[in-house]
Amino acid sequence: MNTCQNKCVLKVLGVTKEYNHKNIIQNINIHLNQGEFVSILGPSGCGKSTLFNVIAGLLPPEDGQVFVNEKEVTGETGKVSYMYQKDLLLPWRNVIDNAILPLEIRGIPKKEARETVKAMLSIFQLADDGKKYPIQLSGGMKQRVSLLRTTMFSQEIMLLDEPFGGLDAITRMKMQAYLLEILNKIKGSVLFITHDIDEAIFLSDRIYIINGSPAQIVSEMVVPIKHASPEEMMTAEALRQLRSDILKCL
Numbered sequence: 715m716n717t718c719q720n721k722c723v724l725k726v727l728g729v730t731k732e733y734n735h736k737n738i739i740q741n742i743n744i745h746l747n748q749g750e751f752v753s754i755l756g757p758s759g760c761g762k763s764t765l766f767n768v769i770a771g772l773l774p775p776e777d778g779q780v781f782v783n784e785k786e787v788t789g790e791t792g793k794v795s796y797m798y799q800k801d802l803l804l805p806w807r808n809v810i811d812n813a814i815l816p817l818e819i820r821g822i823p824k825k826e827a828r829e830t831v832k833a834m835l836s837i838f839q840l841a842d843d844g845k846k847y848p849i850q851l852s853g854g855m856k857q858r859v860s861l862l863r864t865t866m867f868s869q870e871i872m873l874l875d876e877p878f879g880g881l882d883a884i885t886r887m888k889m890q891a892y893l894l895e896i897l898n899k900i901k902g903s904v905l906f907i908t909h910d911i912d913e914a915i916f917l918s919d920r921i922y923i924i925n926g927s928p929a930q931i932v933s934e935m936v937v938p939i940k941h942a943s944p945e946e947m948m949t950a951e952a953l954r955q956l957r958s959d960i961l962k963c964l
């Protein structure tokens with residue numbers, strides 16, 4: 715299954731990364747097709763964020779290559795957008811001015827950048843919140859601002875590193891539905907890190923399981939029912955089987 719079928723926007727080939735002469739991830743091969751939502755599911759501490767840092771060009775791999783739209787970009791930053799686990803909003807900037815950061819870095823004048831962000835606020839359900847500061851926002855709102863800022867960098871390929879990890883269960887479910895709604899509007903391709911099996915099943919088209927020490931891709935699974943309803947999540951035999959197959963790999 716490890717081939718590009720539709721247009722392949724991101725390809726990771728044989729990536730190995732070590733810290734202090736110890737391999738953390740080894741010979742990782744993954745790909746992301748245009749418009750796909752693909753999760754990397756694995757236990758805490760196995761090396762998922764390390765893999766994202768290599769893909770984003772923030773860490774050079776010991777071995778292997780990263781391609782974006784067929785062009786090698788190993789070790790190059792600025793090719794994909796990246797949302798970290800923590801929201802990392804600047805407390806002294808309001809919502810709009812937090813979200814314009816990627817545009818400012820690209821040299822777009824502040825006034826123009828603010829107009830661009832303002833036009834997106836309602837899509838992110840932040841229409842009345844542009845002037846608020848991070849301290850005035852709930853956890854879910856902070857993550858929506860982070861996501862907005864991430865899309866301001868690039869909507870083509872987004873790396874989302876456990877964006878809902880710190881949220882309570884109800885907010886997390888709302889954010890998952892909200893993320894799908896946003897993606898439907900902006901048509902991006904997403905690589906998503908999680909260690910929550912049901913979250914991966916609900917959101918993804920495909921799931922890579924990463925495990926071991928050093929961590930490797932131990933399985934690749936296609937989700938048979940896309941965006942299953944809560945009832946299907948509980949009762950569908952195909953999803954029960956998928957959950958069981960995933961558990962065997964972890």
Ligand SMILES: Nc1ncnc2c1ncn2[C@@H]1O[C@H](COP(=O)(O)OP(=O)(O)OP(=O)(O)O)[C@@H](O)[C@H]1O
Pocket residue numbers: 733734738757758759760761762763764765909
């Ligand atoms: N800069 C570093 N120097 C040395 N070791 C590191 C460094 N960064 C991470 N590690 C180690 O590499 C391993 C993988 O870390 P990483 O953050 O990639 O895992 P993860 O799967 O994303 O974890 P989590 O799900 O808890 O966020 C861990 O054992 C971690 O302690």
